[in-house]
Amino acid sequence: MSGTEKAGSGTTKTPADFLKSIRGRPVVVKLNSGVDYRGILACLDGYMNIAMEQTEEYVNGQLKNKYGDAFIRGNNVLYISTSKRTLAEGA
């Protein structure tokens, strides 16, 4: 992949760049199961293993658990997001 700039898009941001930029910030981690974990990203690695603080577990949008610290094994991760808002539900 090239590191060149595309017209009107700013610089390329690789996954490694993204991982560096979000450490210490609030994130939403969605697992393949559909469960969300929201908290402060303590640290992470190239496998997408994640350590989080002040973690909240959401199932179907509802708060189910709170954890002081949590470790998520990377193979379960669908995505890591910097913020989130659900718009609509329905057919």
Place this chain on the structure above:
Amino acid sequence: MANNPSQLLPSELIDRCIGSKIWVIMKGDKELVGTLRGFDVYANMVLEDVTEYEITAEGRRITKLDQILLNGNNIAILVPGGSPESE
């Protein structure tokens, strides 16, 4: 064969999509549309201004996300230009 200009490698196709809308169809009942900012050899992708579409028992759930790192492991199809709905 390799120097045939009409032949495009998959990675080159994705690279040409950087800065543009892309439609990502996952293995499960999930689709995402967003602006591609970057990717790696595993097809992990950084997407911006993302809309996530989820098929649930209640219907279709739509979630807006500012910026995400999407794990390439569950990607099934990539469609340059975004989904027809996002036009």
